[in-house]
Amino acid sequence: MLTINNLDVTFGSHRALHINQEITFEKNDRIGIIGSNGAGKSTLIKTLLGMVPFEGKIESTITPQQMAVHLQENNYSSNVSVKTIMETMLGLKVSDSQELQQLITYFDFDSSLKKRFSKLSGGQKQRLTLIIVLMQQAELTFLDEVSSGLDFETRQTLMTKLTDWFADKSKTLCVVSHYYDELEKLTNKLLLLHQGEVVCFGTKEALFEKYCGYSVITVEDNEQTRNHFSTHRKLAAPSLVLAIACNDEAEELEIVSHCIKSNINYKRRNNDIEIMTLNAKAQEGFVDEK
Template sequence: MLTIKKLSVTFGQNVALEIDQEIRFEENDRIGIIGSNGAGKSTLINSLLGIVPYKGDIQTNLTPRDMAVHLQENSYSNNVSVKLIMETILGTKLKANKELQELIAYFDFDKCLAKRFNKLSGGQKQRLTLILVMLQKADLTFFDEVSSGLDFETRQILMTKLTNWYSQRSGTLCVVSHYYDELEKLTNKLLLLDKGRVVAFGRLEELFSQYCGYSVITVEDTPVTKTFFGEYRQLKAPSQVLALACHNQEDERKIVNLCIQSNINYKRRNNDIEIMTLNAKGSEEVSHG
């Protein structure tokens, strides 16, 4: 579908993106793109869409009409109803378009149709843009921080609907997000960027195995637990979390038994994107140290 052979983007003297390994987007991939601010996430999307100039080789049989994009910030006219905005942008009438009616019902957006855009809440504005993007049924769709600025409950509802919708439909998705739980729900591959370079790219289970092991047992990080589990490999983890790498099922069994015998609360993880990302970046720092 789309292959990045080599890609370089510069703004003045600053290198915003430098990809020197092959990145392939396959049909029906669900690719999460993650990285800190300035990592090159939006620059990558803009390059693939042809919005910013770049040097390199992007091979694809897709045309701009085969792609759709949901941007972080979207603004529409406040002088007309949301219904008219939809019909104008999509070039269709609501009454004549059953798929549009289905999406409006799916996102519980019916009561918003008569409102002006500036009267919508943050979550309602996101739903409007999602409906406009999803109705295109593009071969390749980009979602750039789709739930940015929303409260926790609204974000959870929105992501659940988005996940369920695409679980029954084809098309390749590229999801830019700094929320690990969103990526775990929506994606099966991960592209990790840092300072404009690729740290890791691959299927989630493969990357987890590479950087974390068979599984990870997490407990509260205290002086006692750090000493208690000192013989086991300790991974980089969020603050107040001690992450213990299990190389195989036997390692996992030993650590779990120790937790049970010592009355230590624990969690087993085999797909934790946050812990995997921290250790992938740590590995990259060591290799360039």
């Protein structure tokens, strides 16, 4: 569907993106684009949409007009009803489109149609833009921080809705998010960026195995656990977490058995995006600026 080769994007003297490997988005992919602030995530989306000049090569079987995007900031008129905004953006009447009516109902948005945009909650504003974006039924859809600023419950509800909506769609989806649980739900591949460069790209399972191993056992990081597992291979992990790498099932069983005998609480992980991300950057030589 879309292949990136040797892509460079610069703004003045600042190089915002430098991709020196082949990255391919295939039909029906669910790709999570992840990275810290300034990694180049939004710049990449805008480049693929033809909104930003670049050097290099992007081969695509679809045009930017066949793509849809939900950007971080979406501003609408506050002086008219949400229904008017929706009909103006889509160029059709709600009453004339069964597909639009289904989306409105699916996202529980019927009661919001008569409101003005300024009167919507954060979650309702996001649903408005999602309805407009999904109504385009694009071959490739970008969702850029779609749940940013929402409370936990609203975010979880929205992610469940999106996961279910795309479950039976043969479309490609790219999701930018800093919430690991969202990427776990929505994606099957990950593109990890760091300061404009690609750290890694591939399926979640393949990347976890490459950078973490067969599985990871996590325990509380304290003097007791560090002593208990002093001879085992440790991985980079979030604060207060000790991550012990397991190369195979036998090693995993040995570590779990030790945890049980020593009354140490543990969690088994075989597809943890946060731990994978930390170790991918460490092993590929990417260091966060302090």
